[in-house]
Amino acid sequence: MLDELGLAVAVVTFEADYFARAYVEDTGLDWPLLVDSKRELYGSYYMKRGKFWDIWGGATLAAYFKLLRRGHKLQESSGDAAQLGGDVLMDAEGKVLLHHVSKGPAGRLPVDEILQTLRMAQTTESAPSRL
Amino acid sequence: MNYMRRRHAVDFELPDTQGKMHRLDHYLGSPLLLVFHRHFG
Numbered sequence A: 001m002l003d004e005l006g007l008a009v010a011v012v013t014f015e016a017d018y019f020a021r022a023y024v025e026d027t028g029l030d031w032p033l034l035v036d037s038k039r040e041l042y043g044s045y046y047m048k049r050g051k052f053w054d055i056w057g058g059a060t061l062a063a064y065f066k067l068l069r070r071g072h073k074l075q076e077s078s079g080d081a082a083q084l085g086g087d088v089l090m091d092a093e094g095k096v097l098l099h100h101v102s103k104g105p106a107g108r109l110p111v112d113e114i115l116q117t118l119r120m121a122q123t124t125e126s127a128p129s130r131l
Numbered sequence B: 001m002n003y004m005r006r007r008h009a010v011d012f013e014l015p016d017t018q019g020k021m022h023r024l025d026h027y028l029g030s031p032l033l034l035v036f037h038r039h040f041g
Helices: A017-027 A040-044 A052-056 A058-069 A111-126
Strands: A008-013 A033-035 A086-090 A096-101 B013-015 B021-023 B032-036
Touching: A008 A017, A017 A033, A033 B013, A040 B032, A086 A111, A096 A111
Parallel strands: A008 A033, A008 B032
Antiparallel strands: A086 A096, A086 B032, B013 B021
């Protein structure tokens, strides 16, 4: 599906290169994992460290409970658990189509919403302009 | 939150886990999704 849309994906982490390499080996991640150890790109997109209740609020506990029910095992964090993540979708010219900063561990955007945003942008681009 | 919507993406130059450098302009010409990870674990 991503190929149909021509969408490239890159994952960004702030964790140390050693942990990043181990993560790629453990997960078989197909996309490049870019290491932003100074968190400059995180900061440029307003992805800061969350407050206590952003990280450990009810939504987080519910998300972890759901994972445990699915059989996932929780692991001890190797890094800064307060760092927030997010998603930035841009078009082929580098214009930002979607910028989402998660409010906590449970705040990721659904993939469908990201892909729908791209589809709508591509449809608009390909539509004939009015004379 | 959609502060950056319709603005130009922030330029970057970051290494991947193989040591290869990635820059924003490498990706221009196709749409790009940057997924900012939280901690591993």
